[in-house]
Amino acid sequence: HIPEATVSRLPLYLRSLLEFTEQRVATVSSERLASVAGVNAAKVRKDLSYLGSYGTRGVGYDVEYLVRRIQEQLGLDQDWRVAIAGLGNLGRALVNYRGFGERRFSVEALFDADAAKVGTEINGVVIQGTEDIERTVRERDLSIGIIATPAGSAQDVAERLVEGGVTGILNFAPAVLTVPDHVRVRKVDLSIELQILAFYVSGTVTE
Amino acid sequence: HIPEATVSRLPLYLRSLLEFTEQRVATVSSERLASVAGVNAAKVRKDLSYLGSYGTRGVGYDVEYLVRRIQEQLGLDQDWRVAIAGLGNLGRALVNYRGFGERRFSVEALFDADAAKVGTEINGVVIQGTEDIERTVRERDLSIGIIATPAGSAQDVAERLVEGGVTGILNFAPAVLTVPDHVRVRKVDLSIELQILAFYVSGTVTE
Ligand SMILES: NC(=O)c1ccc[n+]([C@@H]2O[C@H](COP(=O)([O-])OP(=O)(O)OC[C@H]3O[C@@H](n4cnc5c(N)ncnc54)[C@H](O)[C@@H]3O)[C@@H](O)[C@H]2O)c1
Ligand SMILES: NC(=O)c1ccc[n+]([C@@H]2O[C@H](COP(=O)([O-])OP(=O)(O)OC[C@H]3O[C@@H](n4cnc5c(N)ncnc54)[C@H](O)[C@@H]3O)[C@@H](O)[C@H]2O)c1
Known part of the structure; x- marks a missing residue:
């Protein structure tokens, strides 16, 4: 334990x-x-x-x-196949981030609801529409989904990812997701990093 | 402690x-x-x-x-005035993120080295050139800087922020920063969030 x-x-x-x-x-x-x-x-x-x-x-x-x-222990002795939903500012920054590939997280599929983005390519991966999420996740055996959509779409996207077989979700959208017990959700809130930084900057003494 | x-x-x-x-x-x-x-x-x-x-x-x-x-305790009973350097994909996602304002972190200044971006506006804040960092940080009494530039520019930007009077830096660039002792640096690496998620997804039993 x-x-x-x-x-x-x-x-x-x-x-x-x-x-x-x-x-x-x-x-x-x-x-x-x-x-x-x-x-x-x-x-x-x-x-x-x-x-x-x-x-x-x-x-x-x-x-x-x-x-x-x-x-x-971290499960990094295997490759992790990742999907990203929401290719706005945050999604694009995540697709291009070399830190993921160095740790064997490979971004294999991209999804967006904006018709103007569907069919375009980032880093060699073609953006698909959200209606393709379930089939693509299943066909390409993707295990992790990253959600970088607006809050209002996050639950729907999560359900499609889970339907396809994803068992881990990294959620950036400010929304609480409801998923089955076998799926792990980790919420990222970068304001938490700022709060921790503010703690140290404001000079409170620590261990 | x-x-x-x-x-x-x-x-x-x-x-x-x-x-x-x-x-x-x-x-x-x-x-x-x-x-x-x-x-x-x-x-x-x-x-x-x-x-x-x-x-x-x-x-x-x-x-x-x-x-x-x-x-x-977290120093959130005061307002924190923040600068962001590097207005690419990541920087733009951070400027627009409502989670910062809700915790009294107010983005007051934006800096970029790309001449085409300087002078444009995001969320009502005008992007300035990096040569303005020191003066603007001092004049507007900014205490926190967020670095979302490529790795190669991070150290230079950190030095300018510190010259102006910043005492806390949130660093997203994959580079190790050297700053004086009175400045706190917190590094963010989102691949760490994926590694923790992978630990739970790979089913390792935990407490
Ligand atoms: N947690 C954090 O620390 C943090 C930091 C920054 C941004 N955010 C959040 O991340 C999200 C994205 O931010 P952004 O700045 O990139 O926004 P953005 O508006 O630039 O991008 C959102 C993208 O999602 C797409 N989209 C909308 N509905 C969709 C759907 N149903 N399926 C798939 N894609 C869909 C849009 O077409 C767009 O490309 C927002 O919810 C924002 O609040 C969180
Ligand atoms: N730590 C993480 O988890 C994480 C995640 C995603 C991206 N990143 C990192 O964040 C950085 C930004 O990523 P991105 O996708 O937004 O890249 P990007 O290329 O879209 O944006 C970089 C921006 O920095 C600007 N810039 C370059 N030199 C500068 C300087 N000297 N001063 C000010 N601005 C300068 C560029 O003009 C551009 O606007 C990269 O270093 C990337 O590796 C980190």
């Missing part, structure tokens, strides 16, 4: 560990990982113990072993 | 508490708040104890009091 707070830190550790791999660093201390994730070293050791990974006192953790363990 | 993991959950509690306020709900249990933040109820009680806020056993927490306490 891995706590949610630990899960949300694993990608932060992974990002740094991948940088260490590029710099041919073989071992890393819990202190060094702690500073990149904004927690204390004891918490890092606790987090990594959930993966059955114990460093050697005085030596640290083996970088390559940790990268493999975290990637397995 | 409030731990970072607690800080990052406060905006999640706040979002739900504001919804309860709209629904005229007077009190809320730690269990109810726990389910919105994806942690257990004991952790909610621990988080809220850092704010000096203790619920009454069997009754729960006073919603209005909690909203005020969390807003004070």
Whole structure:
């Protein structure tokens, strides 16, 4: 059983560990990982113990072993096939973001309700109409959907994605989605990032 | 001393508490708040104890009091004046996002290096050239900068924002920024959201 707070830190550790791999660093201390994730070293050791990974006192953790363990744990040892619905400003920024491909998330299908956008291409992928969502998700075996539509369309789009077989949804639209129990929805609200930043900027003392 | 993991959950509690306020709900249990933040109820009680806020056993927490306490803690009892640099796909999506204004983050200035964009307007704000960043940040007393430029320009833009007086930076560009100690930088990487979603979709059992 891995706590949610630990899960949300694993990608932060992974990002740094991948940088260490590029710099041919073989071992890393819990202190060094702690500073990149904004927690204390004891918490890092606790987090990594959930993966059955114990460093050697005085030596640290083996970088390559940790990268493999975290990637397995996050399900990144496989390719994830992703659909994006809503190719406005946000959707286009997400399609072009290289950070997704580097983590084996491959954007395979694009959907929009605007007839003027349907049939055009971004990064080699043709935008289809929303009536194609269910069939395309099924045919191309897509497992994750990203919703970047206005709030009013989000529920309808979610239902079409789920009908086609998607089991994970990243929702940017300011709307609460109702989906079956087997589907996981993660809501992104970038104002939360600003609120956390404001906390630190306003000088409140923290751990 | 409030731990970072607690800080990052406060905006999640706040979002739900504001919804309860709209629904005229007077009190809320730690269990109810726990389910919105994806942690257990004991952790909610621990988080809220850092704010000096203790619920009454069997009754729960006073919603209005909690909203005020969390807003004070997050520095949301004041207005935050924000600049955005880089008005491409991502920057435009951020300017238009109503979620910022609802939390008292007001986008006051826009900057881009593309001569064709300078002088045009988004949401009533005129895009200025990057040479204006320092003067405008100082004159309008902006405290937060959001960087949505390509990686290669991020450091230069950060330096101009800091020169003008910004003390918090939300960085979307895939580049590590070097800033003075008094400036807080928060990096956003949306692929981290996908990695966390992938963890839950791949069915790994969690707490
Ligand atoms: N969560 C966050 O932090 C955050 C940040 C920025 C924007 N947003 C939200 O993301 C959404 C997109 O923002 P934007 O700036 O890109 O808006 P936009 O208006 O530029 O783009 C919306 C796109 O969705 C398309 N669309 C409309 N109905 C659709 C449907 N039924 N199916 C598929 N596509 C449909 C439109 O044609 C358009 O291309 C908005 O809901 C906005 O509130 C969220
Ligand atoms: N962190 C994430 O999760 C995430 C997600 C999507 C995109 N991104 C990143 O955000 C950035 C923007 O993405 P996009 O899709 O909007 O790209 P884009 O090319 O559409 O926009 C970039 C904008 O920055 C402007 N610009 C270039 N140099 C500048 C400078 N020196 N000062 C000010 N503005 C300058 C350009 O003129 C353009 O308007 C990229 O670095 C991208 O990698 C990050």
